[in-house]
Amino acid sequence: MFLIFMSIIPQTIIGVSTACEDEDNVVSSLQQLKEDILNISKAAFKDSKCEKTVLYNKIDAVIKQVMAGAFKGSLNKLKNDIEKRIKRKIVNPWKEKLLDQIRQIICLIKELLWCHPPVDSEPPMIHEILYYPDAPEYDDYVLVLAHVTDCKSEVANVTLSYSVNSGKSINLTMQKMDDLYAAKIPPQPYNANVTFYIYAFDTAGNMAESSTYFYIVSDSDPPVISYIERIPANPNYNETVFIYVNATEPPLASGIEKVILSYSNGTRWINRTMDFDFQKGLYVTEVPAFSYGTLVKYVIYVFDYASNVAITQVYSYRVDDRFLPVATLDAPKYVSNTATITLYVYDDNLYFSKLTVNGKLLDYFNQSGAHQYVWNVTEWPDGAYLLRLDAYDAAGNHGWAECQIIIDKTAPTVGIEWPQNQSYVRGLVSVKMIIEDSNIEKAELTIDSVKYAWKGTGIFTYVWETSEHDDGWHILVLRASDLAGNENHISVRVFVDNTAPSISNLTWKPSEPLAGENVNVSVQVLDYGSGIKNVTLWFRTDKDTWRPLNMTFENGNWTCTIPEQEKGRIVLFYIECYDNLGNCAKTMEQIYIVGAAPTQRGFPLSWLLLIIVAIGISTALTTYYYRLRKRKRAGKTLALISLK
Numbered sequence: 171m172f173l174i175f176m177s178i179i180p181q182t183i184i185g186v187s188t189a190c191e192d193e194d195n196v197v198s199s200l201q202q203l204k205e206d207i208l209n210i211s212k213a214a215f216k217d218s219k220c221e222k223t224v225l226y227n228k229i230d231a232v233i234k235q236v237m238a239g240a241f242k243g244s245l246n247k248l249k250n251d252i253e254k255r256i257k258r259k260i261v262n263p264w265k266e267k268l269l270d271q272i273r274q275i276i277c278l279i280k281e282l283l284w285c286h287p288p289v290d291s292e293p294p295m296i297h298e299i300l301y302y303p304d305a306p307e308y309d310d311y312v313l314v315l316a317h318v319t320d321c322k323s324e325v326a327n328v329t330l331s332y333s334v335n336s337g338k339s340i341n342l343t344m345q346k347m348d349d350l351y352a353a354k355i356p357p358q359p360y361n362a363n364v365t366f367y368i369y370a371f372d373t374a375g376n377m378a379e380s381s382t383y384f385y386i387v388s389d390s391d392p393p394v395i396s397y398i399e400r401i402p403a404n405p406n407y408n409e410t411v412f413i414y415v416n417a418t419e420p421p422l423a424s425g426i427e428k429v430i431l432s433y434s435n436g437t438r439w440i441n442r443t444m445d446f447d448f449q450k451g452l453y454v455t456e457v458p459a460f461s462y463g464t465l466v467k468y469v470i471y472v473f474d475y476a477s478n479v480a481i482t483q484v485y486s487y488r489v490d491d492r493f494l495p496v497a498t499l500d501a502p503k504y505v506s507n508t509a510t511i512t513l514y515v516y517d518d519n520l521y522f523s524k525l526t527v528n529g530k531l532l533d534y535f536n537q538s539g540a541h542q543y544v545w546n547v548t549e550w551p552d553g554a555y556l557l558r559l560d561a562y563d564a565a566g567n568h569g570w571a572e573c574q575i576i577i578d579k580t581a582p583t584v585g586i587e588w589p590q591n592q593s594y595v596r597g598l599v600s601v602k603m604i605i606e607d608s609n610i611e612k613a614e615l616t617i618d619s620v621k622y623a624w625k626g627t628g629i630f631t632y633v634w635e636t637s638e639h640d641d642g643w644h645i646l647v648l649r650a651s652d653l654a655g656n657e658n659h660i661s662v663r664v665f666v667d668n669t670a671p672s673i674s675n676l677t678w679k680p681s682e683p684l685a686g687e688n689v690n691v692s693v694q695v696l697d698y699g700s701g702i703k704n705v706t707l708w709f710r711t712d713k714d715t716w717r718p719l720n721m722t723f724e725n726g727n728w729t730c731t732i733p734e735q736e737k738g739r740i741v742l743f744y745i746e747c748y749d750n751l752g753n754c755a756k757t758m759e760q761i762y763i764v765g766a767a768p769t770q771r772g773f774p775l776s777w778l779l780l781i782i783v784a785i786g787i788s789t790a791l792t793t794y795y796y797r798l799r800k801r802k803r804a805g806k807t808l809a810l811i812s813l814k
Contacts, residue, residue: 215260232248238324238373243373252272256268297318298316306358329343333366364385367380398413400412403487407489416451429472430443432469432471434468452534452536462490510544576654581658582606594751607650613649644666671748677693678762701750702747742760
């Protein structure tokens with residue numbers, strides 16, 4: 171709640187004599203205005219910068235002016251300074267309430283001004299202005315001193331107004347120190363042109379303004395070399411050495427112009443301009459490889475734009491050694507190609523940090539904040555690796571973080587042990603699979619559009635109902651991927667055969683056999699899958715059990731012979747066949763009745779058989795007799811030879 175002093179009192183009611191006599195009302199109203207400003211919320215200000223103190227001090231200055239009788243000066247201060255600042259900096263509803271208070275106070279001061287016309291029309295006198303240092307550096311505060319007096323009334327306030335490179339003017343209220351007024355201009359960037367002047371008000375509202383002064387900000391400090399490193403620290407004879415330098419200047423200084431590395435191998439000195447590596451935030455150049463045992467010396471020169479130079483000591487190394495420099499990190503657990511490592515290093519006084527893997531350097535980072543490093547692991551062997559980020563500040567404090575990363579460039583081992591490629595299957599098939607990998611993520615078996623996925627390694631079995639698929643060729647694909655993104659697959663091609671062979675064109679001859687006649691049975695059997703395994707004819711008579719006859723394939727048909735049967739015998743038979751997967755087909759039972767044998771006519775068969783037997787016996791006896799006579803003749807000849 172803001173208190174608005176005399177907000178409803180009409181000006182016409184206030185008499186002239188009352189306004190002349192009661193200056194305390196104005197002071198009281200101003201005091202109330204100060205208190206109301208101090209009590210308002212931060213939300214009343216348009217930006218985050220709260221100007222309570224500024225407004226408080228300005229109103230306090232007006233109070234002093236009123237108490238000193240400087241009504242005109244106080245009126246100008248309220249209208250041209252305080253009122254305008256409230257309009258710019260404060261939002262409604264607070265703005266309108268404060269402005270209403272100021273309007274009422276202005277009316278009261280006008281009444282006082284009418285009763286007490288100013289008796290002082292002379293402005294204050296600004297006798298002398300000094301500033302120190304007269305040639306300031308980029309990091310110097312410039313102290314400005316002014317000697318200001320007023321002969322008739324007191325000095326109300328003294329203000330220092332300055333601008334940088336003809337920019338916006340900035341006002342500083344000068345504080346009284348004995349007989350002088352003082353204020354400090356904050357440090358400015360190198361080569362900045364700073365102009366300033368002083369203006370002063372007395373309690374009567376008169377203003378005096380000084381001449382304009384200026385100075386140019388200089389830089390006499392050399393750059394700072396905070397970090398020097400060579401990689402490798404102890405190089406081998408055939409290695410190029412990279413020299414890294416962290417050379418900086420304060421934000422307001424002139425800045426780094428160039429960095430020179432001068433090195434010598436004992437014969438002559440060679441200069442190289444170092445390039446700035448934006449990724450590392452360091453200056454870098456290389457020293458060529460030298461033979462083993464060479465003593466290499468080097469020194470670094472850093473120049474700024476103000477021609478200041480910083481020179482390091484002479485460093486040296488003998489060719490044969492390495493050094494591995496360190497951050498806080500987050501990395502993927504498994505990688506196969508590249509790993510994007512996210513780093514976060516923070517320290518108010520960070521010196522440097524380095525990222526290593528199993529002790530080997532990956533990269534440098536010399537600034538606080540988030541960084542990324544892409545690690546190519548294609549030439550690294552599979553295994554577990556320790557990523558380590560070390561951070562050092564200028565005080566020597568050491569912070570670190572670690573995480574493990576596993577390089578896995580080996581795809582999973584996959585195999586389908588059953589069914590075999592190009593095999594035939596039917597019914598329920600147990601698909602036997604094997605998956606081997608140390609970092610498996612998932613495995614997936616695809617049969618046509620059907621997928622079966624799981625996670626794990628070892629031997630797995632999937633029961634495949636082949637009857638849900640059409641007969642024909644199908645492809646089984648086994649895929650496996652690991653956590654590093656490696657994938658492998660294997661496929662087998664199998665033929666689904668759930669269809670039995672087809673039997674057609676069944677015939678037998680004679681179709682009406684007689685007693686003593688064999689019956690030749692012929693049939694066509696076709697199979698478009700695994701192929702025919704066997705064809706069997708099962709037969710029986712009305713007095714026997716079922717007996718099998720294996721049929722043979724000849725000229726496109728399967729054949730066999732049913733043996734002869736007696737007259738009147740009833741013969742039943744059917745054909746049964748299997749393909750190579752066990753699919754079976756059967757015909758219906760067939761039947762025939764054996765008829766009577768025909769009556770014999772002509773030469774009797776029994777006589778013919780007797781004649782054949784007689785001829786056989788006669789031939790045998792003749793042969794025997796011939797061989798006996800031949801032996802006797804051979805014996806006589808031998809006897810005659812022996813007698814001679």
